[in-house]
Amino acid sequence: MSSALTRLAPAPTGAELALEDVRLGHADGTTVLTAAELRIAPGELLAVVGPSGCGKSTLLRTLAGLLPALGGRVTQDGEPIGGPAADRALVFQHDALLPWRTVRANVELPLAIRRVPRAERRRSAAEWLDRVGLAEHARKLPHQLSGGQRQRVQLARALAGRPRAVLMDEPFGALDAHTRAEMQDLLVDILRGTGATVVFVTHDVDEALHLGDRVALLPSGRVLDVPHPRQRDARREPATAELRRRILASL
Template identity: 55%
Template sequence: MTTQRLAVRGLEHEFRAAGGAVPALARIDLTIEPGEFVTLAGPSGCGKSTLLRLLAGLLRPSTGTITLGDNPITGPGAERGVVFQRPALYPWLTVRDNVAVGLKLRGVGRDERRETADRHLATVGLTDAADRKPYELSGGMQQRAQIARVLAGDPDIVLMDEPFGALDALTRERLQAELLALWRRTGKTIVFITHSVDEAVYLGSRVLVMSPRPGRIVFDESARFLRDGQPVPTDEVRTLPEFTALAARVRDAISER
């Protein structure tokens, strides 16, 4: 579990196009504390994925800074793992070898790679699929394999770009519950992009909303639901009046901009 704060200060970003600069993000100031599960919602094209790629170090900001603890983020780093919308698994490798590929590149020995991969496959419920190829798996299973691969690298921060967006409703709900359980076990910091208001409120310990392009943070609220000082069980959260009320405020924040 990381003890380092992720901080964004005065962040702006634009893309160069034939007709000139296209602004993607307006001034963003944001602090993400260690162990938070931050969900980020907003209309299509508002810059959610751009912000995530900046946090990952896959893009450099036009203006402003991003730091992890005292260190500026200037590129990708092992302390940040990214789960993309599509699994992007290597079709010629087994599921186990896909999960272990990053460890192999870092020079980790075969036995340790196998033990680490198998442990994380068990975490996401894919033990029985370890020796299969990605094309033999359903979409939901492939996405779980991608999550296992990111976790095998033991990043402090997991950045997730609509990882459940293309899944059927039942698979999506099951993976949401699994992700929440994993977050509670590991204490990792998670930043999760979604178009779904329900998903944002259900998963996040904190919900952010971005405005249409150029994106700005226009809503920032806690989504911790407690009863007698204790977290409400996951299977009861969606039945709470507080859940419905927060979801309504998130929808209003998206539609009003």
């Protein structure tokens, strides 16, 4: 690991996110989730699973401030979420990189929007590209990278702005099994020490059990503790196997 990493700024405190008697849905008034109650602790990684159409992506967009709740309260640190904010980053399944910008320029983008000085943007982008193993690809365009590499760029871009909450919508869903496992391990490694609160939507139960401190089941809203989060061999443990069975049964 490069010595440049030692210059990373101190980790921010993770945000507390909460839903109180919330009704979630679309702008046309269509409801997808009712009476939602959820509290996500600062620094926690909450995995969210559920069948298609149950409101997983709607939940993320509401927490991001992109979609207002149809009822109830959605808060960050006790204050209502009224719109997007720089300290909440959203990571999509498709990388959403700007094809005309280099890898480095894509990572710099959220900092440029916030008018961070150029030298500081360059330093931060270089550090995060180093962390995701793409330092030598900084001058390339997105089409010159593999799918896994593009997701690494998206992750670097999301974290370069030092968000207090990272909202991830099936970010590894389009990757092959080997690359997906690599990205899961990379995420675990990178999040260590960031202080960020993470809400990670996935349809993969094993991914949820590997990454999550807890797993939220939609549409019921039930939240279950994970016995051994972020340990690959934990799937063989009886407690983890039983939790996996319960989650699959709920789906």
